[in-house]
Amino acid sequence: MEFTAGGQLEVRITPSDVGKRVSVRRRAEPGGGSETFTDTVGVLTSWDNAVLLITRRTGETVRILESSLVAGKVVPARRPTAAPHGASRPSWMAPARRRGPAASYEELARVSARAWQPVESEPLGDWLLRASSGFTRRANSVLPLGDPGLPLDAALTRVREWYAKRELPAYVQTATGAEDTQEALCAELERHGWEREVSAELRIGALAPVGDLDADVERVRLGRSVDEAWLRRYQRSAVPGPHVVQVLSSGPSVWFATVPGASEVPAAIGRCVVDGRWAGFMAVEVDPAYRRQGLATTVMTALARRALDEGASAAWLQVESDNDGARALYEGMGFAVHHHYHHFRHPLR
Structure with missing residues (x-):
């Protein structure tokens, strides 16, 4: 992280840079022996009364006293991905599905x-x-x-x-x-x-590698409608009324996956919505008694193959930031964080 101009640390941001992505260095809180510094990168969301607020990628807001700044600069915006040489179409339409x-x-x-x-x-x-x-x-x-x-x-x-x-x-x-x-x-x-x-992460990745995973997809039943057995495994709604079925069934092209278990409750389920080039994965849940058997991977592979048949090439999913197990699974499949999303609630008073 380079802050120097002619070898000197320099604060090169002002209140006029509110709304821009910045990188700053500040003195850490006193209390230690030698002087230490902390770096923060994010969007400068305000600069009032000698206090800066910087919102990080994760949504965390950092409050920084102007007097503690020792360096700062605007971070240039990332350049969009270029199209292949000589091509006029967007880069995502290139034939490399992977x-x-x-x-x-x-x-x-x-x-x-x-x-x-x-x-x-x-x-x-x-x-x-x-x-x-x-x-x-x-x-x-x-x-x-x-x-x-x-x-x-x-x-x-x-x-x-x-x-x-x-x-x-x-x-x-x-x-x-x-x-x-x-x-x-x-x-x-x-x-x-x-x-x-x-707060949660929206992750994206190529779809073909998910469809190519070695999984026993013959165990998976795919259907266009959600049934009572699928809903019994689904953990997001205590009372699955008509509104639940309506929301789950919504989308351009919806598929439900079920892996039967030993009882009427499935061993695993999943949902996929195909929308143009995108396949979205959600509601992937596994009975605790069947975990560590690769069923989540099996469900996603079966859904990915169906989405590939419908012409999709890219995949997205959402995972809560503290779900370490799911995040590790998706990273292994090639999913990377695109952005973080948050739900702000007005407090009931």
């Missing part, structure tokens, strides 16, 4: 939203208010892709009123850590008293 996909945040936000379509929705400018009787935060939160058409205070008031009418908590889904994500909105929500309740 290369990891390139994608913008907005593309992935819209693709993942179509995989969890709400029972009801209403636009608020470029924001989308979604509700599904409380089943999954993804289908019961605001998706803020752009300008709400109102000042932020008024927009958040409208959001709270809309969810209150449905006797639901008000959530806003945001993202951090990629180009054009919403670090500034995260900081504003915190300033307005909203609390970050859950």
Whole structure:
């Protein structure tokens, strides 16, 4: 991390750089022997009253006293992936199916939203208010892709009123850590008293390597509709009412996977939504009695092969940041973090 100009540490950022990705070095808190420094990289979301707020890729907000700065600079935006030499089409359309996909945040936000379509929705400018009787935060939160058409205070008031009418908590889904994500909105929500309740990773990878894994896919039953046995294994809803089935069945091309077990409850399940070049994996769950037998891999391989048959070439999935076992599994399959997403809840008072 280079901060020097002519061999001297230099602070090369100002309050006019709010909204840009920056890298800063500051003096650590006093108390040790020799002077030490801490580096922070993220989006500069505010610089007021001699205090900087920097939102990291993970969504964590770091508060830094201006007086503690010893160096700082703006981090250049990452260049988009170039198309192959002589090609006019986007790089993701190149024939190499095994290369990891390139994608913008907005593309992935819209693709993942179509995989969890709400029972009801209403636009608020470029924001989308979604509700599904409380089943999954993804289908019961605001998706803020752009300008709400109102000042932020008024927009958040409208959001709270809309969810209150449905006797639901008000959530806003945001993202951090990629180009054009919403670090500034995260900081504003915190300033307005909203609390970050859950954070997760959206990971992407090439689809073909998942389909090529050595797995006993003959054990997997694939179907277009969710049945009672599948729902008995699904752990995300205590009472799977019609709204649960409606949300789970939503999407351009939905597949459900089931691995039968010794009882009426399946040993493993999974869900995949195929949407153009993308295949989204979700609801991959294994009975504790059947774990460490590779069933999660088996389910994903079977779903990946079906998605490849439908023309998909890229894959995405979502995993909570503290689920170390799942994160290790997906890393082994070639999935890398594209961005982090968060659900901010307005506190009930």
